[in-house]
Amino acid sequence: MLNAGIDDLRIIADETEDGHEGHATTLYMVLKDSPFQTVQDLKGKTLAVNALGAGVDIGLRVYMMKHGMQYQRDYNLVEVPFPSMKAELLEGKVTLMTGAVPFMYDPELQAKARTLFTLRDALGGCELSFWTMRAGFIAKHRAAVVDLLEDAVRAYRWYADPKNHDEAVDIVARQTKLPREKLDAWVFTGKDNYRDPDGVPDLGILQRNLDDEKALGFIKADLDVKKYADLSLVKEADQRLK
Numbered sequence: 001m002l003n004a005g006i007d008d009l010r011i012i013a014d015e016t017e018d019g020h021e022g023h024a025t026t027l028y029m030v031l032k033d034s035p036f037q038t039v040q041d042l043k044g045k046t047l048a049v050n051a052l053g054a055g056v057d058i059g060l061r062v063y064m065m066k067h068g069m070q071y072q073r074d075y076n077l078v079e080v081p082f083p084s085m086k087a088e089l090l091e092g093k094v095t096l097m098t099g100a101v102p103f104m105y106d107p108e109l110q111a112k113a114r115t116l117f118t119l120r121d122a123l124g125g126c127e128l129s130f131w132t133m134r135a136g137f138i139a140k141h142r143a144a145v146v147d148l149l150e151d152a153v154r155a156y157r158w159y160a161d162p163k164n165h166d167e168a169v170d171i172v173a174r175q176t177k178l179p180r181e182k183l184d185a186w187v188f189t190g191k192d193n194y195r196d197p198d199g200v201p202d203l204g205i206l207q208r209n210l211d212d213e214k215a216l217g218f219i220k221a222d223l224d225v226k227k228y229a230d231l232s233l234v235k236e237a238d239q240r241l242k
Helices: 055-066 082-090 107-112 119-123 135-160 162-176 203-216 232-240
Strands: 009-018 027-031 046-049 076-079 097-099 113-118 126-134
Touching: 009 119, 009 135, 009 203, 009 232, 027 082, 046 055, 046 082, 055 119, 055 126, 055 203, 082 097, 082 107, 082 113, 097 113, 107 113, 113 119, 119 203, 126 135, 126 203, 135 162, 135 232
Parallel strands: 046 076, 046 097
Antiparallel strands: 009 126, 027 097, 027 113
């Protein structure tokens, strides 16, 4: 039986997805001039993920497992922050790195590295992040939560609208303090992670993601995602915007 803390959680809205058609997917990259052509060629090598247990780590392990490769038996993993991935690969400290948005668009990285496989190849799509709340909190504050989701969905639709692109990029540049020219080509475009315009997560993909985690031994029990989802709030918010 699941503990009460988990049992009380509800998935209420989507945030970002990897591998959606027409949008970005995480890249697993090796040096362009390296001899590695298949994942079997990585036997005995050290591969880099941002954090053990993170979504991109799960994807890497699933893909390797599908090709007969097991962590610790056939390859090693190290944790490397995304901004440091390029240096670790180019300096030969790791054989394969994880390239996430926006770091995978680095011109030097694209010139010197190539993609061996993607997170889409591994998982067929991934719910990278989504909103959750306690059922008890929702029951007490439902009206306020729907108001919040209405604002969130309205805001995303504004940011994703091509006619607002220049202003949206300006806002992101101010908040991140990054040069605008580094953001313009990918922020809120097909090169960015996917965000559902209605704020509705893909529970089918999330179920597959959890099933993969169980197959890897990260979780022990079968989890039925639908039992932990309450999408009525975001759907009510969507109705207000029509």
